[in-house]
Amino acid sequence: MLLGACGGGDGASDAVNASAKDAQMNGTNKGFALSTVIWKQFPINVCWDLSNADFAMYANQRSWSQLAVQQSWEAHSGVVFAGWQQCTNAPNYYGIRISVEDSAKTGPHTQGLGTQINNVVGGMVFNFTFRNWSTSCIGREEYCVRAIAAHEFGHALGFAHEQNRPDTPSTTCKEPAQGTYGDTMIGAWDLASIMNYCNPQWNGNGQLSATDIAMAQMFYGAPAVTQTVAAQTAR
Structure with a gap:
């Protein structure tokens, strides 16, 4: 299932979605x-x-994407990304492959969560031109590219949409569940989450909420600088 707004969906396969929905029903x-x-x-x-x-041609857009990830998930957790160059055909490649397209039908998305997209061609898809999808991003491309990148890398780290949670308040969040479900809830339901379609700010303006940060650190640890300072303080 794919998102149709200036953000991103996780584009999981029908089989994965069906399995997740069955589990939710149970x-x-x-x-x-x-x-x-x-x-x-x-x-x-x-x-x-x-x-x-x-x-x-897309040097600026690639730079915006990388900076968005560095200033969000990398800045607030122990996760580390490397490379950011053109893909090769290495059979044992370990990581995320990003394609770029401007499809009115699909929009930016990932084809699953976390390691489900390891070395998957088209595992993550961005939009850099916005001529067919989310034309409101024309003229503010940097903002949209950065917000999309931060949201999609949340999926790449294994995080589902916030509105998929069973405790989503139906009276205040009308967005339907979309894409792959998770199996672990962290904290209370979070309107401000970068992963929440009901967030009044598109993808949280590319900024992680306090709950997003807690989630990232739960699975990936604290940033390396924080860990170093804590170790020095403890001496």
Whole structure:
């Protein structure tokens, strides 16, 4: 299922969605984070499935995307991404492959959560031109690219949409559940989550909420600088 607004959906397969929905109906699925797809090795590589011409043409957009991830998930957790160059055909590649397209039908998305997209061509898809999808982003491309990148990398780290949680308040959040469900809830339902379609700010303006940060640190630990300072303080 894919998102149709200036953000991103996780684009999970029909089989995965069906399984998640069945589990939810049986009361075993809680949404938010999927603990079985958390990355265990670092750094997690990132590459761009782009031609030489497109790789050069989208230099600014690639930079905005990388900065958005660095200033959100990397800044607030122990996760580390590396590479950010053109993809190769290495069979044992460990990481995320990003494609770029402007499809009115699908929009930006991932094809699953966490390690489900490890070395998957088209596992993550961004939009850099917005001529067909979310034309309101024309003229504010940097804002949209950065917000999309931060949201989609939340999915890449194993985090589902916040409105997928069973405790989503139906009176205040009308957005339907979308994409793969999680199996672990962290904290109370969070309107301000970057993963919440009901957030009044598109993808939280690319900023993590306090609950997003707590979730990221639960699975990936605290940022390396924080860990170093804490160790020095304890001496």
